[in-house]
Amino acid sequence: MSGTSELCLGDLGERGIQEHVLRPRYEGTEGFGDDSALLGAVNAPSELVATTDSCPTPLVNLLREPDLYHAGWLLATINLSDLAAAGAEPLGLVAGYTLPKTTTVTSFERLLDGVDDCCAAHGTKVVGGDIRDGAVPQLTATAIGRCVPGSRLRRSGARAGDRLLLAGSPGYLWAAALLETGQATLPEPDRSEVWHRACRPMAQLKAGRVLAATGLARAAMDVSDGLFATVRSLCEANGLGAAITEEFTLDERPASVARQCGLTPFALAQTWGDWGLVVAVRAEDVEVATKALRGEGVAAQEIGTLTSDGELTRGTAPWRGIAQERFSASSWHGGELSTLITDVLGAA
Amino acid sequence: MSGTSELCLGDLGERGIQEHVLRPRYEGTEGFGDDSALLGAVNAPSELVATTDSCPTPLVNLLREPDLYHAGWLLATINLSDLAAAGAEPLGLVAGYTLPKTTTVTSFERLLDGVDDCCAAHGTKVVGGDIRDGAVPQLTATAIGRCVPGSRLRRSGARAGDRLLLAGSPGYLWAAALLETGQATLPEPDRSEVWHRACRPMAQLKAGRVLAATGLARAAMDVSDGLFATVRSLCEANGLGAAITEEFTLDERPASVARQCGLTPFALAQTWGDWGLVVAVRAEDVEVATKALRGEGVAAQEIGTLTSDGELTRGTAPWRGIAQERFSASSWHGGELSTLITDVLGAA
Structure with missing residues (x-):
């Protein structure tokens, strides 16, 4: 929308927003403007899945300036990541925005750009x-x-004895936090690349679909609240424990950041924001599953074994990791950035 | 959940809420606890539709005490009504709740009861x-x-010349408002019946499906923001105008309330909260469409004709009706109850 950069949503009103912002953007989408949106046609027998999630303030917005683009991108990724964990092909996204009347049209359009760009990057x-x-x-x-x-x-x-694979490349978001707060440095373009990855995390849809199609995954879950919370939930759903390795592999750039900060690769890998999948596979399928994932351009590493004893261990010690939790005073949401990084990475 | 009536959601935390409230309620639902919920299997070729809406504070909560049950029921109805307007069969609902930590478990369970009861009443x-x-x-x-x-x-x-049908029984919500504010009276059980209908509005799913299945409807839209807003939007989507009758029929109870208040049936019928459908049918199909709807137990009345002149008229005069609009200072949302009723019904 041109010539309206200073306008707020309250100046346009719902009908104005519809006419000047949403219609030009979405009128090519069949079903736009109807009471119900058209998800598309399904012609083969299908199991349909749905997931809904709201978006917290992106960490990258705390690190640099607010920009609703990042919130829009994250909103789409959070939801698509749950489809990835189901091995599903996305049919589409519906979005619900509550915004103050003082929101500028420009920042609203950044929000829409973020959601739309992320959806396009995932083929939906x-x-x-x-x-x-x-x-x-x-x-x-x-x-x-x-x-x-x-x-x-x-x-x-x-089942007990199944191996856990981590699909995806962990550590980028919190490496970006360490770079932005001056605790590590990287030359360009490496630094910008880390920032870019932190701002535009991708859901592991390809990984989920190849695992679902091949039947190699016996269970899967996405890393939305940190590796500990994910492994704990996966164990609870199966009545099992897990023995997690201390040997984690990071891509070179986050690995360099970890080294500079005196952190182990595990310390960065157990954070969140990179939207990996934790997948249980039979021990004999580790190699073929890893290969299948790499064939799709997705990094994969074995990170542990499911056990029958119900305990969570890391190396030889009990694992008490960090986990985001809603409705909890200990949740990281709303923390100060300086203490946040210590809280998240200090205990690792 | 027993023995926890004084507990708040913040006392339980996310995991406690999951374990003590959500699991007992939903664990029989396949897919509960997974990252993505299972909507179900689709075996025949289908067009899939989706709609998302948030729920304002229900008017019935302003009229009597707050009770999240009504908000839960309304949340489901609002969304199912959009499916009704598409002639769709519901596959399921996903819900997203943001609630203060101080929300009691008891009131959270009232919310869930309202959503679940409404869904069950609609077969989903x-x-x-x-x-x-x-x-x-x-x-x-x-x-x-x-x-x-x-x-x-x-x-x-x-097309121009198509007739507009209103499917459903209008006027119950605002009749309840007039009764509760002492502007009209009804003997029991009539008064309770009006209140019950106002609290538990039903989406017109049956009407939508019979109209879709028979091919009798050329266009349809639900009355979410009042009859004026609905007819105006339907006209805009078709590049048409509409001539609306002044003769509206109400059920006996809301008709009595209107009479006592010196209001025409139209004045009550043009409000919102009863989730009717406005449907365009060919002139020659009015009778068969009306009969088909009544065969499903749905009231239907002809309320006007679509015209090629682009004007909205009521009787012989231009129609300037009331319409809810978001992001607008003139929206009824957030108004005082006393002025609200005057605003909504006084101009009719």
């Missing part, structure tokens, strides 16, 4: 949504996907 | 969701449905 799109004014911004979305019947991945289905 | 269910703490409560949901390919109803597709 926004099909519909809802916008409402409110004192406190809140961004929610629902992603809908389809699975080939019988192939849907779940948290349950793993 | 909650398949998954998200819960998050926040200073300001916010309730959102997404409903997903399927249509037989080619039968999906849209806002567009109507």
Whole structure:
């Protein structure tokens, strides 16, 4: 929308927003403007899945300036990552935005750009949504996907002795935090590359789909609240424990950041924000699953074994890791950035 | 959850809420606890639709005491009503709740009861969701449905000369407001019946599906923001105008309330909160469409004609009706109850 950079959403009103912002952007989407959005046609037998999640303030916005683009990108990734954990193909996203009337049209368009760009990067799109004014911004979305019947991945289905794989490249978001706060340095373009990855995390849709299609995964879950929370939830869903290795591999750039900060690779790998998948596979399938993932351009490493004793261990000691939790005073949400980094990485 | 009536969500934390509230309620739902919820299997070719909407404070809560049950019911109805307007069969609902940590477990369970009861009353269910703490409560949901390919109803597709039908029984919510504020009286059980209908509005899913299945509707839209806003939007989507009758029929109880208040039936019928559908049908199909709707137990009345002149008229005069609009200072949201009723009904 040109010539409206100073305008706020409250100046346009709902009908103005619809006409000047949303229609030009989405009118090519069939079903735009109807009461219900069109997700698309499904012609083969399918299991349909859905997931809904709202978006916290992105860490990258605390590190640099606020920019709703990053919140939009993260909103889409959070939801698509849950489809990835199910091994589903995305059919589309519906978004719901609550925004103050004082939100500028320009920043609203940054938000939409972030959601749309992220969806496009994952081969899907926004099909519909809802916008409402409110004192406190809140961004929610629902992603809908389809699975080939019988192939849907779940948290349950793993057995003792199964190996845990981490699909994806961990450590970028918190490496960016360490770089931005001056605790490590990298030359350009390495530093910018880390920042870019931190701002535009990708859901592991390819990984999920190849694991679902091949039947190699017995259970899967995405790393939304940190590795500890993920492994603990996966264990609980299966009545199992896990023995996690201390040997983690990071890509070279986050590895360099970790070294400069005196952190182990594990310390960075157990954080969140990179949207990897933790996958349980039979011991004899580790090699072929790893190969299948790498064939899709997805990094994969074995990080431990599921055990029958119900305990979580790391190396030889009990593992008491960090986990985000909502409705909890110990949640990291809302913490100060300086203590946040210590809290998240100091205990590792 | 027994023995926890004084507990707040913040006392339980996310894991406690999951274990003590959500698991007992939803563990029979396949896919509960997974990253993605299971909407179900689709075996026949389908067009899939989705809609997302958040829930304002229900008017019935302003009229009597706050009770999250009503917000839960309304949240589900709002979303299912959009599926009704598409002629879709619901596959399921995902819900997203932002609630203060001080919300009691008891009132959270009232919220869930309202959503679950409403879904059950419409033959569907909650398949998954998200819960998050926040200073300001916010309730959102997404409903997903399927249509037989080619039968999906849209806002567009109507022609000049088509007749407008109103499917559903209007006027109950605002009749309840007039009763509660002492502007009219009804004997029991009539008064309770009006209140019950106001608290538990039903989405017109049956109406939508019969209209989609028979091909009788050329366009449809639900009355979410009042009859004026609905007819105006339907006209805009088709590049048409509409001539609306002044003769509206109300059920006996809201008719009595209108009479006592010196209001025309139209004045009550043009409000919102009863989730009717406005449907465009060919002039020659009015009778058969009305009969088909009544065969499903849905009231239907002809309320006007679509015109080629682009004007909205009521009787012989231009129609300037009331409409809710977000991001607008003139929206009724947040108004005082006393002025609200005058604003909504006084101009009619």
